[in-house]
Amino acid sequence: MTTTGETYNEMRGPSGEVRDAYSDYQAWFEEQDAKTLSRKHRDAETIFRRTGITFNVYGADEAEERLIPFDIVPRIVTAAEWRRLSRGIEQRVRALNAFIHDLYHRQEIVRAGRLPQRLLCNNATWLPQMVGFHPPGGVYTHVVGIDLVRTGPDEWFVLEDNARTPSGVSYMLENRETMMAMFPDLFMRVPVETVSDYPRRLAKSLAACAPAAARGRPVVAVLTPGIYNSAYFEHAFLADQMGAELVEGSDLRVVDGRVAMRTTAGYKPVDVLYRRVDDDFLDPLTFRPDSLLGVPGIMDVYRSGGITIANAPGTGVADDKAIYSFMPQIVEFYTGEKPLLPNVQTWRCADPDDLAYVLDQLPELVVKEVHGSGGYGMLVGPASTKMQIAEFRQKIVSRPDNYIAQPTLALSTCPIYTDAGLAPRHVDLRPYVLVSPDRIEITPGGLTRVALTEGSLVVNSSQGGGTKDTWVLKE
Amino acid sequence: MLGRTANGLFWMFRYLERAEHTARLIDAGLRMALTRDIVAAEEEWRSVIATAGQRAGYERQHRTYTGIQAWNFMLRGEGNPQSVLAMLAQVRTNARTARNRISGELWEVVNDAWLSASDMLAKPIGQNQIGEVAAFIRRVAVLAHGAMVGSMMRDESYHFARAGSFTERADAVARILDIKYYLLLPSLSWVGSSLDTGQWDTVLRSVSGDRAYRAIHAGQIDARGIIEFLVLDDRFPRSLAFCHAMLRAELAALARLHGQEGSANALMRDADTHLANRTIDDILQQGLHQFLLDIMRRNDAIAAAIAADYRFLA
Numbered sequence: 001m002t003t004t005g006e007t008y009n010e011m012r013g014p015s016g017e018v019r020d021a022y023s024d025y026q027a028w029f030e031e032q033d034a035k036t037l038s039r040k041h042r043d044a045e046t047i048f049r050r051t052g053i054t055f056n057v058y059g060a061d062e063a064e065e066r067l068i069p070f071d072i073v074p075r076i077v078t079a080a081e082w083r084r085l086s087r088g089i090e091q092r093v094r095a096l097n098a099f100i101h102d103l104y105h106r107q108e109i110v111r112a113g114r115l116p117q118r119l120l121c122n123n124a125t126w127l128p129q130m131v132g133f134h135p136p137g138g139v140y141t142h143v144v145g146i147d148l149v150r151t152g153p154d155e156w157f158v159l160e161d162n163a164r165t166p167s168g169v170s171y172m173l174e175n176r177e178t179m180m181a182m183f184p185d186l187f188m189r190v191p192v193e194t195v196s197d198y199p200r201r202l203a204k205s206l207a208a209c210a211p212a213a214a215r216g217r218p219v220v221a222v223l224t225p226g227i228y229n230s231a232y233f234e235h236a237f238l239a240d241q242m243g244a245e246l247v248e249g250s251d252l253r254v255v256d257g258r259v260a261m262r263t264t265a266g267y268k269p270v271d272v273l274y275r276r277v278d279d280d281f282l283d284p285l286t287f288r289p290d291s292l293l294g295v296p297g298i299m300d301v302y303r304s305g306g307i308t309i310a311n312a313p314g315t316g317v318a319d320d321k322a323i324y325s326f327m328p329q330i331v332e333f334y335t336g337e338k339p340l341l342p343n344v345q346t347w348r349c350a351d352p353d354d355l356a357y358v359l360d361q362l363p364e365l366v367v368k369e370v371h372g373s374g375g376y377g378m379l380v381g382p383a384s385t386k387m388q389i390a391e392f393r394q395k396i397v398s399r400p401d402n403y404i405a406q407p408t409l410a411l412s413t414c415p416i417y418t419d420a421g422l423a424p425r426h427v428d429l430r431p432y433v434l435v436s437p438d439r440i441e442i443t444p445g446g447l448t449r450v451a452l453t454e455g456s457l458v459v460n461s462s463q464g465g466g467t468k469d470t471w472v473l474k475e
Numbered sequence: 476m477l478g479r480t481a482n483g484l485f486w487m488f489r490y491l492e493r494a495e496h497t498a499r500l501i502d503a504g505l506r507m508a509l510t511r512d513i514v515a516a517e518e519e520w521r522s523v524i525a526t527a528g529q530r531a532g533y534e535r536q537h538r539t540y541t542g543i544q545a546w547n548f549m550l551r552g553e554g555n556p557q558s559v560l561a562m563l564a565q566v567r568t569n570a571r572t573a574r575n576r577i578s579g580e581l582w583e584v585v586n587d588a589w590l591s592a593s594d595m596l597a598k599p600i601g602q603n604q605i606g607e608v609a610a611f612i613r614r615v616a617v618l619a620h621g622a623m624v625g626s627m628m629r630d631e632s633y634h635f636a637r638a639g640s641f642t643e644r645a646d647a648v649a650r651i652l653d654i655k656y657y658l659l660l661p662s663l664s665w666v667g668s669s670l671d672t673g674q675w676d677t678v679l680r681s682v683s684g685d686r687a688y689r690a691i692h693a694g695q696i697d698a699r700g701i702i703e704f705l706v707l708d709d710r711f712p713r714s715l716a717f718c719h720a721m722l723r724a725e726l727a728a729l730a731r732l733h734g735q736e737g738s739a740n741a742l743m744r745d746a747d748t749h750l751a752n753r754t755i756d757d758i759l760q761q762g763l764h765q766f767l768l769d770i771m772r773r774n775d776a777i778a779a780a781i782a783a784d785y786r787f788l789a
Binding site for chain 1: 579583785
């Protein structure tokens with residue numbers, strides 16, 4: 001897939017001048033010796049492999065582990081840009097929580113005619129078990145990842161909200177550690193906001209949402225599907241960094257009305273469960289009966305105030321792509337303000353007028369499944385053959401409500417390091433947001449994903465994307 | 476800590492010990508084979524494979540005993556769950572399970588060991604590389620123990636890990652003595668007779684005890700002395716007495732942390748009583764084989780009791 005039209009280069013302006021964000025970096029870069037940089041670029045991979053920062057790939061060789069390629073040139077955002085983004089992110093996350101609360105209570109937004117009832121009725125991620133329930137501290141989405149793309153100096157858009165269990169934060173942290181280990185002099189020269197206190201803030205934020213039944217300092221545990229899960233490294237990393245237990249479903253059971261973990265000294269209650277398993281697998285008594293990853297009866301304990309589940313079950317309703325298209329109205333409805341961060345223009349194929357337009361313009365558009373993720377099951381019109389487009393057209397026609405379409409955006413570029421020097425590649429950005437009962441905290445930085453192939457717009461790690469350290473400059 | 480995590484730590488160190496022991500056996504066998512004629516060398520590899528407890532698996536794949544077949548089977552044999560490669564994979568898998576309970580230093584040693592071993596053992600190992608490979612595996616164990624001692628809190632994690640090491644080590648020492656004794660001393664009347672000193676040298680080398688033993692016995696090799704050394708000398712870190720003392724200390728530390736003793740502590744006391752005040756003459760009189768079988772049985776019972784006391788399994 002290639003871009004059409006003007007692409008915004010984050011490092012350099014139209015006549016090649018270095019933009020403010022990158023001026024210090026550029027000065028440092030010019031003093032570096034190409035040989036050393038090339039060596040460090042290769043060393044980076046060794047560091048990741050040694051420390052075991054890998055993700056597992058399903059299907060292939062039994063539990064094959066891969067590295068996500070890392071690029072040594074940081075993605076840099078100025079303090080002013082970040083301030084503006086933060087305000088928009090905070091507004092959006094506040095609205096998301098209010099929205100989810102409303103969906104499981106009076107559904108004012110539906111009554112007000114701002115959201116069609118059918119979006120909820122036919123939505124498998126909407127959980128009837130959550131109706132009328134107040135999660136501890138009133139928080140639904142304890143951790144949110146907001147995917148942003150940029151197309152111009154002031155043009156940032158939200159591409160996707162991740163309100164279930166966003167992953168990738170360990171890469172944000174390890175990318176920074178690796179950069180500091182490799183280029184200490186660079187950090188002495190350029191003042192960069194720190195990201196390393198994320199695990200501590202996460203632990204604090206989770207503890208602040210302890211359930212009524214908690215006594216003393218809240219016990220936090222991370223629930224992982226196990227060592228063969230693609231994100232196991234991250235689960236272990238976060239548990240380690242938070243000083244929390246890393247539990248699997250088989251370690252947990254309901255004891256005396258609490259969810260308890262099997263320790264060497266017997267069963268001990270868990271107060272807050274930072275779960276990294278999907279809703280479907282959480283409780284075989286309530287959801288999928290064949291699930292071995294969850295805890296039978298945990299939903300009953302949850303509903304009786306015995307445990308906090310983070311993120312709350314049923315938050316997926318707020319991040320499917322059909323709901324996404326209503327986010328501008330949602331933000332306005334709950335905050336009374338105009339959205340500070342715009343959506344990418346989105347056509348809903350469920351709407352007959354939109355459908356007609358989408359089918360007409362198919363070769364120019366990106367079409368996504370409403371519940372899809374990871375870059376799978378989508379059509380990128382400009383990068384597809386006539387045959388592929390024709391096939392996809394059939395899918396859309398037979399199930400229009402399963403699809404949305406967006407224009408093919410000219411994502412901004414950042415330089416990556418190649419042996420031939422710096423070369424621009426398309427990027428996106430996922431900042432991580434923590435929600436407590438009394439505040440919303442955004443870590444200054446996030447995960448920048450980069451499409452390593454020249455011209456490519458697909459940044460997903462499952463499809464050849466890499467990552468970069470993301471810098472927010474200090475004031 | 477979680478019972479499952481404790482189980483991971485215990486087995487991580489059992490497998491590490493087993494991998495290291497296998498490398499020692501190969502080293503000792505190699506030395507033996509280089510100093511002997513071909514017939515004796517074949518016997519030696521047969522006994523190395525038997526000592527490692529891999530005889531059935533080996534004989535399913537090979538009819539003859541040669542060094543190159545033996546060490547390749549023990550290091551990387553396909554379908555050999557006891558191969559060093561398989562064990563290092565187990566070490567790493569268990570380390571991953573207990574990732575939030577081990578230090579970064581220890582994790583990196585284990586992860587790096589597995590990555591290097593996978594590389595090194597991707598192809599069959601020839602005569603010219605075997606020494607280097609065996610030395611590498613032994614170095615991994617040294618690094619892992621060093622990382623643990625230097626970087627880990629003396630909390631439950633540490634004690635479970637150490638308990639795993641010494642359980643496995645006691646078992647390995649008992650097994651090698653048992654098998655070598657059988658091979659070397661067909662009956663009790665042989666004790667004290669002129670011995671195949673080369674074979675006994677192998678026994679010592681396979682527990683890295685040759686130097687220490689020579690220092691004590693001024694270079695004299697005799698079966699009784701070696702057995703006494705490997706069973707009763709509590710100064711030597713691979714003797715049964717030493718392994719028991721260490722295991723006892725780790726179990727006592729766990730009981731203190733938990734504020735109560737479990738069934739493992741009671742079994743440990745029994746085993747201590749059994750070993751205490753024994754002389755080498757008593758043991759040989761009773762029959763070394765019976766004695767060693769009994770030790771191994773008690774060992775298994777203690778390991779099972781640790782798993783039960785500390786809820787390793789659901």
